[in-house]
Amino acid sequence: MKSRLGKARLRVPKSAKRGELVEIRTMAEHPMESGFRYNNVGKLIPRHIATEFVCKYNGREVFRAALHPAVSTNPYFLFYLVAEQSGELVFSWADDRGGAVTEVRTISVT
Amino acid sequence: MPSVSRRRALHVLAAGACLLVVRPATATREALVTALRETFGQSLMARERVKLELPLLAESGNVVPVTVSVDSPMTEADHVSAIHLFAERNHLPQVVSVTLGPWNGKAEFKSRIRLAESQQVLAVAVMSDGSLFSDVADVEVTYSSCG
Amino acid sequence: MTHNTIKEAIENVSRREFLVKSTAATGALAIGFQLPGVAVAANSADTAPEVTHWVVIQPDDTVVIRIARSELGQGSFTGLAQLVAEELQCDWSKVQPEYADVNMHIRRNRIFKSMSTGGSRSIRDSNEYIRKAGAAARQMLVSAAASQWGVPADECRAQDSVISHSSGKSTTYGKVAALAATLDIPTDVVLKSPSDWKIAGTSPARFDIPAKTNGSQMYASDVRLPGMLYASVVRSPVFGGTLKSYDESKVLGMRGVKRVVADADWVAVVADNWWRANKALLALPVEWEESENDNVSSDSIMKFLRTGIDATDVPVARKDGDVDAAFADAAKVIEAEYHSGFLNHATMEPQNAVALYADDRLEVWCGTQNGEATIASASETSGIPLENIIVHRMHAGGGFGRRGGHQDYTKQAVKIAMDMPGTPVRLQWSREEDMRQGRYRPVSLVKLRGALDENGNWTAWHVRQADQSIIVTVRPNMIKNGVDPINTRSFADNPYTVANFVDEYAMRNPHVPPGFCRAVAHTNNPFYRECFIDELAHAAGKDPYEFRRPFLQGTKDLPLLDAVARGIGWGKPAKEGVHRGIAVVDSYGSYTAAAVELSVEGGTVIDVHRVVIAIDSGHVVHPDAVKAQMEGGVIWGLSFIMNEEITIENGRVVQGNFTDYPVLKLVHTPKIEPIIMPSGGFWGGVGEPPIGAVIPAIGNALFQATGKRIRSMPLKNHGFSYKT
Numbered sequence: 001m002k003s004r005l006g007k008a009r010l011r012v013p014k015s016a017k018r019g020e021l022v023e024i025r026t027m028a029e030h031p032m033e034s035g036f037r038y039n040n041v042g043k044l045i046p047r048h049i050a051t052e053f054v055c056k057y058n059g060r061e062v063f064r065a066a067l068h069p070a071v072s073t074n075p076y077f078l079f080y081l082v083a084e085q086s087g088e089l090v091f092s093w094a095d096d097r098g099g100a101v102t103e104v105r106t107i108s109v110t
Numbered sequence: 111m112p113s114v115s116r117r118r119a120l121h122v123l124a125a126g127a128c129l130l131v132v133r134p135a136t137a138t139r140e141a142l143v144t145a146l147r148e149t150f151g152q153s154l155m156a157r158e159r160v161k162l163e164l165p166l167l168a169e170s171g172n173v174v175p176v177t178v179s180v181d182s183p184m185t186e187a188d189h190v191s192a193i194h195l196f197a198e199r200n201h202l203p204q205v206v207s208v209t210l211g212p213w214n215g216k217a218e219f220k221s222r223i224r225l226a227e228s229q230q231v232l233a234v235a236v237m238s239d240g241s242l243f244s245d246v247a248d249v250e251v252t253y254s255s256c257g
Numbered sequence: 258m259t260h261n262t263i264k265e266a267i268e269n270v271s272r273r274e275f276l277v278k279s280t281a282a283t284g285a286l287a288i289g290f291q292l293p294g295v296a297v298a299a300n301s302a303d304t305a306p307e308v309t310h311w312v313v314i315q316p317d318d319t320v321v322i323r324i325a326r327s328e329l330g331q332g333s334f335t336g337l338a339q340l341v342a343e344e345l346q347c348d349w350s351k352v353q354p355e356y357a358d359v360n361m362h363i364r365r366n367r368i369f370k371s372m373s374t375g376g377s378r379s380i381r382d383s384n385e386y387i388r389k390a391g392a393a394a395r396q397m398l399v400s401a402a403a404s405q406w407g408v409p410a411d412e413c414r415a416q417d418s419v420i421s422h423s424s425g426k427s428t429t430y431g432k433v434a435a436l437a438a439t440l441d442i443p444t445d446v447v448l449k450s451p452s453d454w455k456i457a458g459t460s461p462a463r464f465d466i467p468a469k470t471n472g473s474q475m476y477a478s479d480v481r482l483p484g485m486l487y488a489s490v491v492r493s494p495v496f497g498g499t500l501k502s503y504d505e506s507k508v509l510g511m512r513g514v515k516r517v518v519a520d521a522d523w524v525a526v527v528a529d530n531w532w533r534a535n536k537a538l539l540a541l542p543v544e545w546e547e548s549e550n551d552n553v554s555s556d557s558i559m560k561f562l563r564t565g566i567d568a569t570d571v572p573v574a575r576k577d578g579d580v581d582a583a584f585a586d587a588a589k590v591i592e593a594e595y596h597s598g599f600l601n602h603a604t605m606e607p608q609n610a611v612a613l614y615a616d617d618r619l620e621v622w623c624g625t626q627n628g629e630a631t632i633a634s635a636s637e638t639s640g641i642p643l644e645n646i647i648v649h650r651m652h653a654g655g656g657f658g659r660r661g662g663h664q665d666y667t668k669q670a671v672k673i674a675m676d677m678p679g680t681p682v683r684l685q686w687s688r689e690e691d692m693r694q695g696r697y698r699p700v701s702l703v704k705l706r707g708a709l710d711e712n713g714n715w716t717a718w719h720v721r722q723a724d725q726s727i728i729v730t731v732r733p734n735m736i737k738n739g740v741d742p743i744n745t746r747s748f749a750d751n752p753y754t755v756a757n758f759v760d761e762y763a764m765r766n767p768h769v770p771p772g773f774c775r776a777v778a779h780t781n782n783p784f785y786r787e788c789f790i791d792e793l794a795h796a797a798g799k800d801p802y803e804f805r806r807p808f809l810q811g812t813k814d815l816p817l818l819d820a821v822a823r824g825i826g827w828g829k830p831a832k833e834g835v836h837r838g839i840a841v842v843d844s845y846g847s848y849t850a851a852a853v854e855l856s857v858e859g860g861t862v863i864d865v866h867r868v869v870i871a872i873d874s875g876h877v878v879h880p881d882a883v884k885a886q887m888e889g890g891v892i893w894g895l896s897f898i899m900n901e902e903i904t905i906e907n908g909r910v911v912q913g914n915f916t917d918y919p920v921l922k923l924v925h926t927p928k929i930e931p932i933i934m935p936s937g938g939f940w941g942g943v944g945e946p947p948i949g950a951v952i953p954a955i956g957n958a959l960f961q962a963t964g965k966r967i968r969s970m971p972l973k974n975h976g977f978s979y980k981t
Binding site: 021032034036057060061062063064065066067068069070071072073075076077078079080081082084 | 172173174197200201202204205206207208209210211212213214215216218219220221222223224225226
Binding site: 165166167168169173199200201226227248250252253254 | 363366367373627629630632633634636637642643662664728731732733734
């Protein structure tokens with residue numbers, strides 16, 4: 001069955017001072033169908049959820065979330081990072097139907 | 111403006127004391143205890159250093175904002191390596207597990223979760239030395255009232 | 258505040274204009290004028306002399322009892338206060354109930370516990386902890402007096418707000434309350450036995466009745482604030498539809514119109530009075546997105562339900578014995594299908610709310626069945642934290658389940674108020690909007706089969722339900738294996754000890770939004786069950802009352818059935834042209850039965866002469882209130898069975914007002930004879946139970962009168978009407 005993982009939305013600062021704490025906000029479109037909802041004839045709607053969200057900073061994994069059905073539709077995470085070096089922030093999501101979405105942002109650290 | 115962080119009188123315990131939710135045993139309660147044992151090898155952990163923030167009331171329980179923060183210097187030697195969220199009465203007790211490290215600088219994250227009904231939510235923090243700390247919060251879901 | 262005449266009440270309207278003034282203490286806007294039943298700011302202040310958080314005792318001995326649940330006309334405001342006062346042993350004449358303040362409740366971590374008023378639960382769910390509060394408060398007051406006197410507390414007596422000591426010392430609750438308020442709340446309190454009750458178990462004048470009968474009762478509809486604007490709203494008439502477009506330029510120039518506010522599925526006009534707002538709303542060009550639900554009709558819904566009756570693999574709610582074998586062996590098999598459509602709460606006060614947003618704070622006034630649902634909805638809609646929201650709970654002009662979990666009017670009012678900071682907005686639904694945006698009693702279609710042996714004994718029955726689940730959206734984790742435990746009530750939990758029984762449940766959910774409507778599944782399932790049992794009795798050639806009795810041996814239902822049979826004179830000949838019907842139903846923790854006498858003229862005009870209605874609710878707190886609930890429940894049932902039906906065409910509700918959704922008229926009220934027979938030892942509800950019993954009793958009497966078995970409601974669809 002087709003994955004319904006959609007677009008990602010991010011709020012990432014473009015620049016920061018070395019050692020500064022930066023706030024990262026992320027969201028990906030996904031119905032997060034829990035598998036516990038019923039359709040109109042009383043049958044369970046099959047589960048379809050995003051299962052994993054990972055953020056890498058210059059290749060190092062700096063945030064990982066393992067998602068279960070109790071995460072709300074369009075999974076949202078806010079977390080923090082210490083700005084160390086300029087480089088790439090790579091955000092990836094995966095779901096239980098092989099869906100995968102990746103977004104890249106660059107950050108300039110001075 | 112203070113954030114809504116509540117500690118029910120029943121659960122206030124001396125630092126270092128063990129926490130166990132004060133509810134009669136139910137099937138879902140057992141599912142939670144089993145999940146805790148499977149994840150951590152134990153189901154009792156000190157209720158300190160972790161702050162679990164949830165609204166006291168949720169209308170439908172579909173989108174409940176949650177903030178978990180842990181008192182930690184987040185250094186290489188002493189940091190939070192993971193935070194796990196559990197919901198006592200959901201179909202599945204596990205909600206989300208987050209992996210952290212000293213690179214985060216602050217042991218805090220926010221998300222939005224689903225609660226199937228009024229219940230207790232539990233946050234467990236795993237420290238870099240393997241020690242465990244926790245916090246609990248109750249959320250009342252009002253949409254299911256009446257009938 | 259009472260008025261002897263309506264004239265007096267009208268002349269005093271100016272006194273009822275509410276003044277809004279800030280109070281430095283709370284930093285929140287608060288009403289400066291006393292509304293009957295609404296929490297007074299002084300009594301809500303955290304510095305009020307609280308002897309436990311449930312009771313505030315003023316120096317003049319006024320006993321303010323805080324009520325967490327809502328008064329909907331069912332008498333809980335008085336009944337709950339009686340239970341506290343009983344244990345407190347205060348002077349009842351000095352008792353003033355007030356709604357527990359929702360904001361205080363939040364700030365103190367839900368200290369008043371549940372505020373949910375539904376399921377006939379207010380007294381049975383809360384009696385224990387509120388009685389304990391009353392008992393604890395009494396102990397604290399006694400301890401305070403004893404400590405002042407330097408005597409042991411157990412040498413003191415507390416009665417009627419007076420504490421006395423054998424030495425002759427005496428004081429009043431008011432004098433020691435401030436000291437008592439500083440003491441720890443005792444947890445080991447012993448409650449009085451109901452046999453020792455002096456206040457509970459009696460029928461003191463109710464706090465809500467006078468104002469409701471002389472026109473002075475304030476509802477949320479009566480709130481007027483300086484600078485207030487008025488809004489009327491229309492939501493997508495096809496349920497689940499969204500707003501496509503609207504052209505506000507066509508109405509902004511109309512007299513009094515200030516603004517048009519819209520959300521994903523509704524649009525509202527705000528004006529300087531409601532009629533102007535509504536007139537503009539009716540003139541506003543609005544387009545709604547098309548959807549497949551546009552084609553749904555009552556007919557298509559019935560076809561959809563039929564797929565549930567015809568389905569092969571259907572979840573089983575209950576299974577006893579072996580129905581297949583029993584039916585194979587049966588001498589006679591009776592089969593019948595019953596059905597009924599949607600019903601609306603049709604509260605006399607249409608849905609409405611007042612909201613004011615200013616300085617990151619929100620204030621809401623509404624009639625609600627759950628103060629927590631109101632504040633939670635307001636918070637989620639506005640993004641404002643709970644502790645920055647004040648909810649003024651007003652007595653509701655009818656609840657019946659409409660004003661609980663569904664806070665759509667609150668959310669709309671809050672959204673509009675957020676759009677107009679600093680301006681109080683009164684959102685009032687038109688009657689048409691109220692009729693068309695209900696949360697309806699679900700549709701149902703049921704097929705029943707019954708087996709009789711050669712002696713006419715009932716050996717088996719089989720029920721296949723196809724109906725619309727309410728909890729599937731509200732609380733889906735209550736559904737187990739596809740079975741809705743609320744909608745299977747009366748079948749899955751039936752008391753009849755018939756050896757072979759199966760109840761199957763096929764969920765079929767149309768797009769029409771369902772809701773808990775007073776008595777919920779007991780508005781239809783007992784009709785299907787009790788009328789079908791009558792069909793079995795008739796097929797067996799047996800008296801319907803006698804037919805049931807062997808299968809109710811040892812149940813708490815049987816004495817109720819016997820009581821109404823006695824009350825109606827079952828077994829003795831009825832007057833010429835008078836026919837009887839009987840039914841027994843337990844629901845909401847209580848046991849009820851009804852027996853009716855009616856005549857039918859011209860084959861279609863029904864004259865209900867008497868309704869004997871009995872209840873065993875375990876305990877009775879206010880006998881007159883219970884009697885009123887039984888009478889009201891009978892009236893509710895008589896209205897449902899005859900007149901009321903919501904039909905669907907083009908995906909939307911057809912009915913719009915009481916002209917096409919008629920409710921029972923006063924002139925149609927029969928002689929109602931309540932029998933209150935509490936057997937003690939349990940706490941059952943009272944608000945809903947009578948309804949389940951009266952509806953089938955009418956159906957059964959109708960068969961006796963006409964020889965025609967009616968298997969669907971409302972009766973008007975079969976050409977019947979009540980005699981006027």
